[in-house]
Amino acid sequence: MITLSPIHLGITHGKLTIHSAPKSLCSHIDWSLAEVLGVPIKNDWKLQPLLSGTFQCSLNWQAKNGSAARMATSLAGWNYLRFEIRQDAALGSDGDYFRFTPNLKLHRATIGPSGDVMINENQITAAISQLDSEELAEKLENILGTCWDRELEPFRIAMGDGSEELIDRISV
Numbered sequence: 001m002i003t004l005s006p007i008h009l010g011i012t013h014g015k016l017t018i019h020s021a022p023k024s025l026c027s028h029i030d031w032s033l034a035e036v037l038g039v040p041i042k043n044d045w046k047l048q049p050l051l052s053g054t055f056q057c058s059l060n061w062q063a064k065n066g067s068a069a070r071m072a073t074s075l076a077g078w079n080y081l082r083f084e085i086r087q088d089a090a091l092g093s094d095g096d097y098f099r100f101t102p103n104l105k106l107h108r109a110t111i112g113p114s115g116d117v118m119i120n121e122n123q124i125t126a127a128i129s130q131l132d133s134e135e136l137a138e139k140l141e142n143i144l145g146t147c148w149d150r151e152l153e154p155f156r157i158a159m160g161d162g163s164e165e166l167i168d169r170i171s172v
Contacts, residue, residue, distance in 0.1 A: 012090040013062040016071060018043075019082040019155035020054040029081075032074045037063045050158050058159070065090055069108075072098035076106045083154055089113040099148040107145045119143055 021029060024044050034041040043057040044083040061067070068087030075083055082101050088111075095111040110118040119140075127139035141147065 009055065010065045010090050010092070011062060012065045012067070012070055012087055012093075012095075013060070014085065014087040014095070015058065015060050016086075017056075017058045017084045017159070018075075019056055019084070019152060019159070020048045020053055021045075021056070021078075021081050021083075025078055026055055029075065029078075033071060036067060036070045036074055039060055048145065048155070048158065050154060053058070053114055055101075056155070056159060065093060068096045068098060072106060072108070076100050082152060084152060086111070088115075088119045094118060097145075099145055099152060101148060101151045102150060104148055107148045109143075111144055 016033070023045075026043070030041045030043055033043075041059070043059055045055040045057050050053040056085040065087070068085045070120065072083075072085050075081055076087075079102050083099070085096075085098040087096040095113075095115075097109045097111045097117065099107045099109075110120070112118050123143050127136055127143065
């Protein structure tokens with residue numbers, strides 16, 4: 001008898017960008033990320049010029065497949081954050097892309113090996129089922145995360161360290 005090992009147990013990597021966080025949460029965020037990733041974390045927090053009293057950082061990480069979802073779940077509990085988390089596609093699995101803003105809350109998209117947002121058949125079928133062209137466009141934009149990209153783009157540009165290029169410029 002052949003025993004198959006679950007794909008989700010593999011190692012993957014990605015990038016976390018926190019665009020804005022109140023100073024009072026910075027150490028708590030580091031602790032939360034350390035718990036998820038299983039290693040001590042001390043981010044290099046820098047002032048966020050677009051939003052007074054907030055800080056920004058970015059972190060390249062490597063951990064078990066599924067870590068991006070655990071990080072997003074942990075960070076989304078603090079409503080004052082703006083962040084993006086990419087988990088790159090790994091052997092046998094697609095990647096994940098999470099975005100969060102206080103206004104829009106959490107968005108998740110599947111990304112393929114080239115970094116493109118992947119829309120599956122069920123999402124398209126559900127969007128088409130209402131077939132009102134304005135509503136269809138809105139639903140497809142929601143699936144792609146267009147509103148999140150519009151809200152996060154100024155923060156990406158303000159990072160000033162080229163990190164917006166690492167997000168594969170999937171914004172519109």
